[in-house]
Amino acid sequence: MVKRWLFYLQRFTLISNLLRKSIMLISHSDLNQQLKSAGIGFNATELHGFLSGLLCGGLKDQSWLPLLYQFSNDNHAYPTGLVQPVTALYEQISQTLSDVEGFTFELGLTEDENVFIQADSLSDWANQFLLGLGLAQPELAKEKGEIGEAVDDLQDICQLGYDEDDNEEELAEALEEIIEYVRTIAMLFYSHFNEGEIESKPVLH
Numbered sequence: 001m002v003k004r005w006l007f008y009l010q011r012f013t014l015i016s017n018l019l020r021k022s023i024m025l026i027s028h029s030d031l032n033q034q035l036k037s038a039g040i041g042f043n044a045t046e047l048h049g050f051l052s053g054l055l056c057g058g059l060k061d062q063s064w065l066p067l068l069y070q071f072s073n074d075n076h077a078y079p080t081g082l083v084q085p086v087t088a089l090y091e092q093i094s095q096t097l098s099d100v101e102g103f104t105f106e107l108g109l110t111e112d113e114n115v116f117i118q119a120d121s122l123s124d125w126a127n128q129f130l131l132g133l134g135l136a137q138p139e140l141a142k143e144k145g146e147i148g149e150a151v152d153d154l155q156d157i158c159q160l161g162y163d164e165d166d167n168e169e170e171l172a173e174a175l176e177e178i179i180e181y182v183r184t185i186a187m188l189f190y191s192h193f194n195e196g197e198i199e200s201k202p203v204l205h
Contacts, residue, residue: 028108031089035047038078041074045121047089048109048125049108051089052108052186053129053131053136054132054133056133056189058194067135093108100191106183107179107186115171115175116164116171122160126154126158127158130151147188147189153185
């Protein structure tokens with residue numbers, strides 16, 4: 001009997017791991033399509049930004065899902081098939097944010113190579129990141145010093161625009177630098193609002 005239970009436990013663990021792996025491998029475009037098909041108010045980039053903001057703001061309980069439903073789907077739950085990849089994305093973001101030393105956190109931006117679409121994607125991400133961060137930290141506007149400056153910088157980045165006749169190569173270079181800076185800002189917020197759970201903070205340059 002014990003051997004049989006161990007056998008089923010091993011099978012369950014194997015299947016769970018395979019399922020988790022398959023969920024984690026969902027692409028940005030596939031997630032985008034699922035969100036669109038379900039009529040969700042966020043695209044994949046906005047979803048990533050919102051979840052990242054909640055986590056960087058120090059949200060530690062399970063309220064992230066009700067908050068997500070509230071701000072992206074009029075308080076309605078997501079379809080069951082969509083909850084799984086979204087939860088996997090949330091866990092993946094949490095995992096990379098906690099790796100402060102490795103700095104593995106990436107912004108979930110569009111896979112499109114068009115630099116103008118990438119710029120729009122960064123704006124979408126930053127706007128929803130600030131929303132999530134503000135929900136996790138209601139007193140965010142009162143922050144001073146380095147954190148306050150980072151909030152101001154991110155708000156400015158949300159407003160960045162471009163002209164269709166801008167030099168694409170120059171825009172791409174500028175965009176790359178801004179993305180790296182936003183990654184650093186995100187890690188700074190995470191370190192600040194999750195103080196005590198990590199050992200060191202990134203430094204803004």
